[in-house]
Amino acid sequence: MELDKIEKLVEKYFTATTTVAEEKMLREYFLREDIPAHLEQYAPMFQYFASAKEERFTKQLALTQESKGIRGNFYKWASIAAVAVFTIGLYFYNPTPKPISLADEYTQEEIASAQEALALLAMNFNKGTEQLYHLEEFEKNTSKFLTKE
Structure with a gap:
């Protein structure tokens, strides 16, 4: 058992x-x-x-801090300098100005002429897409004749 x-x-x-x-x-x-x-x-x-499970670590550990030498001091001073540069940058930070509206930058005549030009462009673009529709219909009809053979 x-x-x-x-x-x-x-x-x-x-x-x-x-x-x-x-x-x-x-x-x-x-x-x-x-x-x-x-x-x-x-x-x-x-x-x-x-x-x-019975094993134990019995070696004495030294708890004194050793000097880090030149490299340790360099990292310490480099980090202090980085914080100082960052703080100075934040102090002198100039945010970009508020964006200007179109009415403030252009006259009403310029805005109206731009709208007219864009409307003309849209109208001509729509004419071009209508021609594509006719081309699509032509292709559909010719493929009917070609597949019946």
Whole structure:
């Protein structure tokens, strides 16, 4: 019964669905000496996990700050200079003036003549598109005759 349960737990472990308690049960099981032959391949992994959990870092770390040298000072002063240039740029920033309306820039006569020219252009453009419609009808009719052969 216990062997069947362990096999199911190993399968659950490799599908990443075990709980912490089930993983602890697996570690304890694989620390034993009497492991079945078909499960011996998993024993080194679980034994390593048990021993790695006990490892501790014991080396003393120095908490003093070392001098950064010329490069560190350069980056510090370059960043201060960049902030200063940005601040001066914001202070002297002159936004573009408000756009001028057409009535302020051109006289009424100039606006009226431009409207007349655009109307003439639109009228001629529409004439050109009407010709395209006739061409399309011609092409449709000729294709009827050509396909009946």
